[in-house]
Amino acid sequence: MTQPIDRTGLDGALAALGDVLAYRGELYEIVLVGGGDLVLRGIVSRPTKDADIVGQRLGNGRIVPLRRLPDALARAVSEVADAHDLAPDWLNVGPESLLELGLPAGFENRLTARHYGGLTVWLAGLYDLVCFKLYAAADHWPSQDRHLDDLRALRPTEADLLSSARWSMTHDPSPAFRGQLAAVLAHLGVEDADARLD
Amino acid sequence: MRASTSLRRASIDRIAAGWIALGGQLEGDPDATLVDPEALIAVTAELARDEDRILGVALDWCVAYGDAVNSARLRRIARTMDATAALASFAVVVSASGGPKWSEGAGATPMAASLRGKVAVRDLSAPARLVWRLRSAFGVNARADILALLLSCPAGTEMRVADIARRTGFSKRNAALAIESMRLAGVVEADRKGNADRVSIPVDSPLRAFLPRPVAAPDWASRWTVAIEMLRLAERLADAPDGAVIVEERLAAESLGPRLRDAGLPRPDLTVRGSAFAASFDAWIGALAAVLSDLAQ
Numbered sequence: 488m489t490q491p492i493d494r495t496g497l498d499g500a501l502a503a504l505g506d507v508l509a510y511r512g513e514l515y516e517i518v519l520v521g522g523g524d525l526v527l528r529g530i531v532s533r534p535t536k537d538a539d540i541v542g543q544r545l546g547n548g549r550i551v552p553l554r555r556l557p558d559a560l561a562r563a564v565s566e567v568a569d570a571h572d573l574a575p576d577w578l579n580v581g582p583e584s585l586l587e588l589g590l591p592a593g594f595e596n597r598l599t600a601r602h603y604g605g606l607t608v609w610l611a612g613l614y615d616l617v618c619f620k621l622y623a624a625a626d627h628w629p630s631q632d633r634h635l636d637d638l639r640a641l642r643p644t645e646a647d648l649l650s651s652a653r654w655s656m657t658h659d660p661s662p663a664f665r666g667q668l669a670a671v672l673a674h675l676g677v678e679d680a681d682a683r684l685d
Numbered sequence: 686m687r688a689s690t691s692l693r694r695a696s697i698d699r700i701a702a703g704w705i706a707l708g709g710q711l712e713g714d715p716d717a718t719l720v721d722p723e724a725l726i727a728v729t730a731e732l733a734r735d736e737d738r739i740l741g742v743a744l745d746w747c748v749a750y751g752d753a754v755n756s757a758r759l760r761r762i763a764r765t766m767d768a769t770a771a772l773a774s775f776a777v778v779v780s781a782s783g784g785p786k787w788s789e790g791a792g793a794t795p796m797a798a799s800l801r802g803k804v805a806v807r808d809l810s811a812p813a814r815l816v817w818r819l820r821s822a823f824g825v826n827a828r829a830d831i832l833a834l835l836l837s838c839p840a841g842t843e844m845r846v847a848d849i850a851r852r853t854g855f856s857k858r859n860a861a862l863a864i865e866s867m868r869l870a871g872v873v874e875a876d877r878k879g880n881a882d883r884v885s886i887p888v889d890s891p892l893r894a895f896l897p898r899p900v901a902a903p904d905w906a907s908r909w910t911v912a913i914e915m916l917r918l919a920e921r922l923a924d925a926p927d928g929a930v931i932v933e934e935r936l937a938a939e940s941l942g943p944r945l946r947d948a949g950l951p952r953p954d955l956t957v958r959g960s961a962f963a964a965s966f967d968a969w970i971g972a973l974a975a976v977l978s979d980l981a982q
Contacts, residue, residue: 506928
């Protein structure tokens with residue numbers, strides 16, 4: 488039975504993966520978002536069951552989507568999972584729509600790198616995490632789940648929340664989603680949220 | 686001492702013990718198990734190429750008694766061990782020194798080995814020499830090797846044809862043909878049980894005079910293949926980062942599963958996960974070395 492991964496475990500698993508890739512002469516640069524990013528940064532202490540990759544970063548800094556992990560990377564991920572008793576998909580491809588519908592402006596410039604042998608992990612910036620978590624929290628509203636907890640843990644400013652909300656609406660322009668978004672913002676203390684989304 | 690170092694030392698010592706059992710004059714005790722000449726030659730070429738004394742004795746023996754070697758089986762076993770290139774280099778020297786001309790030697794660079802005149806054989810009565818003895822009596826063929834394997838087992842032991850084929854290194858078809866011939870001649874008994882023939886040598890067979898008491902007959906081809914693979918792995922991982930070592934060692938250990946069973950070797954504990962696996966793997970390599978160091982098994 489595999490266990491969720493805490494910060495130390497995730498850091499160790501990525502280090503093991505980087506070691507394996509380096510030993511095999513493979514190099515990958517991946518961009519991490521979601522709970523894995525938060526756990527790795529120490530923003531949340533809850534363990535995560537997996538870490539989501541939003542894409543692969545090329546040498547020129549451009550980020551390209553991954554429909555699935557490249558074979559050599561997927562094999563190494565699976566072998567590290569087996570060796571360290573992790574879920575087989577402890578590192579997997581996250582929501583494709585993030586890249587297809589557009590990342591927050593300036594996303595690439597806010598990335599920070601962590602180097603693990605043959606693996607470079609680019610962590611999404613804090614503002615971008617607020618965007619993704621606000622979107623997820625609104626999407627799940629009225630359920631108040633880990634996305635809302637994660638959003639609180641990020642301690643976003645009111646300006647960041649409103650800016651993130653506007654970005655979220657580019658992914659889901661429906662009135663229903665806008666309503667949920669406004670409800671989340673109100674829940675987080677943003678006054679007159681709906682009117683300020685335009 | 687690193688575990689792989691102890692495995693290498695145990696392997697070299699066991700190779701020497703094999704040659705001592707076949708008449709080589711080296712320091713140490715003789716192997717007390719059934720010696721497989723082809724497996725011994727192949728592993729000597731692969732692992733003992735830098736051991737001048739062992740290589741010299743191996744060369745002495747092959748030149749003097751190489752006619753007792755089954756060259757086709759030698760080729761197959763070397764392929765199993767991925768030791769073809771090393772065997773080819775050794776075969777060139779054997780041929781150039783007046784021994785048999787094994788075809789794999791053609792065009793290979795000769796190994797640095799020279800005759801030492803350090804093999805003395807009075808007779809073949811020692812249990813470890815049973816394969817050699819039966820080949821000397823009945824010819825270098827599957828029959829002699831199958832009889833050696835069956836005689837090495839306690840009286841009454843029945844073996845499946847498939848197991849006999851695997852253990853002797855002959856194809857199942859060739860093993861079955863040889864067994865059928867020997868059954869017709871009354872040399873072996875073959876009873877159909879379930880969907881497989883069970884083969885044995887009659888308890889009162891005069892052939893038992895060749896080996897009055899059972900002797901361990903390890904599957905040396907499998908055993909040496911495991912040792913060679915693990916020593917190569919240790920070399921490859923010498924400078925590898927820790928995270929890679931754990932994964933690569935685990936993969937190697939998993940891939941050995943069936944071969945470990947065939948070789949009668951202990952299995953690594955694959956339930957150990959994470960960084961603790963490195964120590965567990967080292968302990969297992971130590972256990973392999975311990976098996977090789979026990980000349981009775």
